[in-house]
Amino acid sequence: MAKRAKPAEIEIPLDGEPHATSLPKAATGITGLDEISGGGLPRGRTTIVCGGPGCGKTMLGMEFLIRGAQQFNEPGVLVAFEETPQEMERNVLSLGFDVKKLVDQKKLFLDYVFVEPSEIQETGDYDLEGLFIRLQHAVDTVGAKRVCLDTLEALFSSFRNEGVLRAELRRLFRWLKDRQLTTVITAEKGEKTLTRHGLEEYVSDCVILLDHRVRDQISTRRLRIVKYRGTSHGADEYPFLIDDHGISVLPVTSLEMSHQVSTERVPTGIADLDEMLGGKGFYRGSSVLISGTAGSGKTTMAASFAAASCSRGERCLYVGFEESVDQVARNMMSVGLDLKQWRDKGLLVHEAWRPSQYGIEMHLLRIHKLVETAQPRHVIIDPITNLITASAQKEVYFMLMRLMDFLKSRQITALFTNLTADNEKVESTEIGISSLTDTWILCRDMELNGERNRGVYILKSRGMPHSNQVREFLMSRDGIRLVPPYIGAGQVLTGSSRVAQEAKEKAEALVRNQEIEKKQEALNRKRSVLEAQIKALQMDFGAEELELERIINQQKTRENQLRLERDAMNRIRSGDSQLRIKLEAAAAGDEE
Amino acid sequence: MKKKTKANGKSAGNHAPVLQLRLYVAGQTPKSLAAMSNLKRICADHLEGAYQLEVIDLIKSPQLAQGDQILAIPTLVRNLPVPIRKIIGDLSNVDRVLVGLDLRGAEQPAGNKTSSPGKPIGAKL
Numbered sequence: 094m095a096k097r098a099k100p101a102e103i104e105i106p107l108d109g110e111p112h113a114t115s116l117p118k119a120a121t122g123i124t125g126l127d128e129i130s131g132g133g134l135p136r137g138r139t140t141i142v143c144g145g146p147g148c149g150k151t152m153l154g155m156e157f158l159i160r161g162a163q164q165f166n167e168p169g170v171l172v173a174f175e176e177t178p179q180e181m182e183r184n185v186l187s188l189g190f191d192v193k194k195l196v197d198q199k200k201l202f203l204d205y206v207f208v209e210p211s212e213i214q215e216t217g218d219y220d221l222e223g224l225f226i227r228l229q230h231a232v233d234t235v236g237a238k239r240v241c242l243d244t245l246e247a248l249f250s251s252f253r254n255e256g257v258l259r260a261e262l263r264r265l266f267r268w269l270k271d272r273q274l275t276t277v278i279t280a281e282k283g284e285k286t287l288t289r290h291g292l293e294e295y296v297s298d299c300v301i302l303l304d305h306r307v308r309d310q311i312s313t314r315r316l317r318i319v320k321y322r323g324t325s326h327g328a329d330e331y332p333f334l335i336d337d338h339g340i341s342v343l344p345v346t347s348l349e350m351s352h353q354v355s356t357e358r359v360p361t362g363i364a365d366l367d368e369m370l371g372g373k374g375f376y377r378g379s380s381v382l383i384s385g386t387a388g389s390g391k392t393t394m395a396a397s398f399a400a401a402s403c404s405r406g407e408r409c410l411y412v413g414f415e416e417s418v419d420q421v422a423r424n425m426m427s428v429g430l431d432l433k434q435w436r437d438k439g440l441l442v443h444e445a446w447r448p449s450q451y452g453i454e455m456h457l458l459r460i461h462k463l464v465e466t467a468q469p470r471h472v473i474i475d476p477i478t479n480l481i482t483a484s485a486q487k488e489v490y491f492m493l494m495r496l497m498d499f500l501k502s503r504q505i506t507a508l509f510t511n512l513t514a515d516n517e518k519v520e521s522t523e524i525g526i527s528s529l530t531d532t533w534i535l536c537r538d539m540e541l542n543g544e545r546n547r548g549v550y551i552l553k554s555r556g557m558p559h560s561n562q563v564r565e566f567l568m569s570r571d572g573i574r575l576v577p578p579y580i581g582a583g584q585v586l587t588g589s590s591r592v593a594q595e596a597k598e599k600a601e602a603l604v605r606n607q608e609i610e611k612k613q614e615a616l617n618r619k620r621s622v623l624e625a626q627i628k629a630l631q632m633d634f635g636a637e638e639l640e641l642e643r644i645i646n647q648q649k650t651r652e653n654q655l656r657l658e659r660d661a662m663n664r665i666r667s668g669d670s671q672l673r674i675k676l677e678a679a680a681a682g683d684e685e
Numbered sequence: 686m687k688k689k690t691k692a693n694g695k696s697a698g699n700h701a702p703v704l705q706l707r708l709y710v711a712g713q714t715p716k717s718l719a720a721m722s723n724l725k726r727i728c729a730d731h732l733e734g735a736y737q738l739e740v741i742d743l744i745k746s747p748q749l750a751q752g753d754q755i756l757a758i759p760t761l762v763r764n765l766p767v768p769i770r771k772i773i774g775d776l777s778n779v780d781r782v783l784v785g786l787d788l789r790g791a792e793q794p795a796g797n798k799t800s801s802p803g804k805p806i807g808a809k810l
Contacts, residue, residue: 207754214785217719217774222711222758223743223750230747252757 116323119167119239119275122160123153124465125342129327130299130318137273139266139296143280143288144303149314149335150279152188153303154241155181156339157277159190162200167238167275170202170231174247178203188339202231208251215253221261225268232274240269240276246290266295287319298322304330313452316342332454336462343458352502354378359471359506362401363394365575366534369551369560375532376556377470378504380497382527384511385536390547390566390573391510392416394534395473396425396432397573398508402471403435410469412460413445414479421445429572442467448479456480457492461499472500476510477526493526531555536566539587546588549575565591655680704736704786705765711758712744716775720759723776730779731788763787 118132127133134140134157142150158169173181181203182192195201204227231237245262252258269276278296280288287293293300300319305312315330333342358373367374375381383391395411402409413421421443422432435441444463448456464472474496480489493509500507509530527533532554539548547566551559564575565587579586579594586594662676708724710717721740728736743750743758753762757773763786772785 204751206756208756209754212769212771214770214772214781215774216772216781216785217723217777218716219757219759219774220716221756222714223709223755223760226711226743226747226758227750227755230750248756 118324119161120165121157122164123156123340123342125331125333126316126340129331129342130321131324131326134275134277135298135321135324136275137270138298139269139276139278140299140301141278141280141288141293141296142301142303143282143293145282145305148282148303148305149333149340150303151176151181151243152185152335153301153340154243154277154279155185155190156188158201158239158241159185159192159195160339161239161275162195168200168202168235169239169241170204170228170235170237171241171243172204172206172228172231173243174206175244177205177207188335188337190339199235202235202237204228204231208248210251213251219254220257221248221265224261225265228268232272238273238275240274241279242276243279244281245278246280246288246292249290262292263295303333308452313454332452332458334455334458334462338462341458341462343454343461352378352498353504355504359407360401360405361394362397362399363573363575365564365573366394366549369562369564369575370532370554371557371559373557375506377506378501379531379555380501380507380509380529381532381534382509382511382530383534383536384513384527386513386538389536389538390549390568391512391536392421392475393425393428393430393568393573394536395475395508395510396421396430397428398471399441399473400425400430400432400435403438403440406440407470408440408442408467409435409471409473410460410463410467411441411443411473411475412463413443413475414448415476416445418443418445427570428568429570442469448481453480453488453492457496460496464500464503464505469505471506471508473508474510476512478510478512490526494529497526497529527552539563541587542590544588544590548578548587703765704732704763706736706786707739707741707753707762707764709741709743709750709753709755709758709760709762712742714758717759719775719777720761723779723782724761727776727779727782731783761785 117136118127118130118134119136120127120133121130142153144150155171158171161167161169171178171181176184178192185192192201192203196203206224206227228240232240248258248262249255278292280290280292282302283289283291287300287302297320299321302317302319304315304317306315307313314333314335316333317330318326318328331342333340355377357377358375359377360367360374361370383394385391392415399409399411411421416424418436422436425432432441432443436443442463446459451459460472460474477489477493480492497507509526511526533552535550535552537548537550539546547568548563549566550561550563553559562577565578567574567576579591658676658680665676706724708720710720724738728738741749743755749755753760753771755762759773759775761772761776761782763770763772770785770787772782776782
């Protein structure tokens with residue numbers, strides 16, 4: 094039995110009275126059905142499930158019983174009028190239900206009622222007490238709370254006496270009600286009536302109509318609660334899906350706009366884009382739209398977001414409608430994004446299918462289911478435009494709105510890409526969903542000088558400062574860059590003209606630099622010359638200084654000597670004039 | 686289980702196949718009682734003891750209903766000789782019972798013994 098999320102997790106409040114005041118219900122455990130029926134089928138009463146051949150009546154009845162036994166501990170009895178228990182077992186085994194095990198555990202009782210009209214003669218009065226006895230026996234054996242009679246109307250071909258049969262059926266429904274058995278009766282759809290033999294006359298508590306219709310070669314199963322006495326229920330037609338997890342009904346009523354919002358930011362996987370979005374990236378749980386013309390890099394952006402999410406260890410769901418899984422992986426290798434490694438690690442859930450594969454609701458349902466099973470933090474849908482091939486525009490709009498609300502309510506960041514046709518105004522999304530999204534990034538081609546270059550800008554991003562620049566989108570083996578374009582001299586240049594302009598500027602700058610260097614050199618030279626001169630002068634001065642000091646000293650010494658001599662003379666003059674003369678002569682000679 | 690086995694097979698030597706009959710009833714309802722007495726009379730009148738009869742009360746043994754695919758009560762089942770034949774109702778129409786048990790060809794008209802005129806004719810679909 095495959096695990097699935099509890100249906101209670103998708104809380105879809107229906108307008109109308111709360112469940113507490115309505116009838117007691119028996120939850121079916123079928124995804125979505127409990128939501129639209131406000132809690133399940135009427136407990137202790139009989140529900141008719143009618144529809145054409147192959148619409149999934151038996152499946153619904155079976156799942157009601159199996160889930161009842163498995164999830165709600167309510168044993169069940171299946172009375173099959175058309176298929177043998179072995180066939181039934183095999184039928185649901187492919188859906189992951191192990192009926193045999195439930196039978197062994199006494200949680201399920203299978204009774205195959207088969208009447209071969211050709212071996213029967215009717216003679217005289219009879220009733221169908223045998224059926225009641227068998228039913229009673231089955232109910233007693235497992236202590237059943239639920240019963241499914243599939244397809245009760247087969248009795249009409251077994252017994253000729255319709256009067257007896259109708260009386261007995263009326264008795265049967267009364268009998269089931271008296272025993273408080275929650276019952277599902279399947280019936281073939283009639284041409285004018287809901288059921289071929291008008292069973293709805295007897296059972297009027299709840300009638301569910303299943304439908305399987307084909308439009309534009311795409312088949313969609315739908316479910317509608319025609320009648321549900323004493324309770325409010327979704328009255329619309331709801332698409333449903335039978336896949337390897339049984340039935341899922343998609344509630345299409347609008348959801349509330351009261352989801353929690355996060356202030357946490359998630360990087361986009363492109364550093365330059367983060368920078369443009371206030372330096373941090375998207376808000377967690379916001380919805381992002383990347384629209385642009387063909388080949389403008391939408392998928393690449395989406396893939397880098399996916400890769401970034403995986404590298405942070407956050408699971409990401411990537412739904413592709415254009416390219417196969419392997420093709421995207423291969424192409425993204427060229428910009429250095431290895432998606433396969435994340436897929437192998439289970440962090441990237443990458444699914445691709447054709448938009449024309451199902452009707453629009455089925456897409457939504459499948460995405461819902463993928464979200465339920467994979468529990469991703471981010472969801473990428475690439476591109477939403479292709480869904481238009483699957484349905485009318487308005488339906489796509491509603492589907493996307495529902496999807497966005499659903500993802501928002503789970504705080505899952507949603508990234509959609511949208512292809513704008515060349516002849517269209519780029520700033521318009523075909524489905525007009527741009528108003529629903531929080532961040533809108535536009536990729537556009539810019540044609541200039543015989544070149545086409547990718548430009549990226551942020552048209553809006555709610556609740557954060559964002560760049561107003563048109564950046565050039567460059568993809569290379571090393572990843573993605575959003576380069577600011579050349580802006581100057583009154584023009585914006587991208588591509589090779591930007592590169593040329595940049596080269597030119599570089600050359601000019603080089604020339605300017607060289608000139609500066611030259612002047613600097615001249616200055617340096619002058620300085621060194623001057624410094625040399627200063628040094629020479631200083632040296633000259635030093636030599637002169639030494640000489641002058643020597644002379645000064647000499648003269649000072651002589652002055653001293655003269656004074657001494659003069660003193661001596663004075664002494665002699667008072668005694669020996671002859672000596673004084675001699676001394677004076679010697680002094681004169683010295684002076685020469 | 687109420688098993689009234691009237692194994693009067695001792696005189697079956699001249700009749701090649703021995704009829705094996707089972708009558709399913711549910712308690713002592715008027716229909717069941719009528720069926721039982723009608724059957725007894727038919728057996729006495731037409732079968733000359735070359736039969737085995739088992740009367741099964743499903744109230745007492747409901748699990749037996751599944752095996753012979755019993756829905757209608759009363760039901761008379763002819764297990765042997767094959768093919769299996771079933772006759773439902775209170776067996777008030779003797780001719781139809783005999784046709785149902787393959788004891789009489791359809792060429793013999795039912796006559797005025799029909800006791801349930803309101804019932805539709807032609808048990809075969």
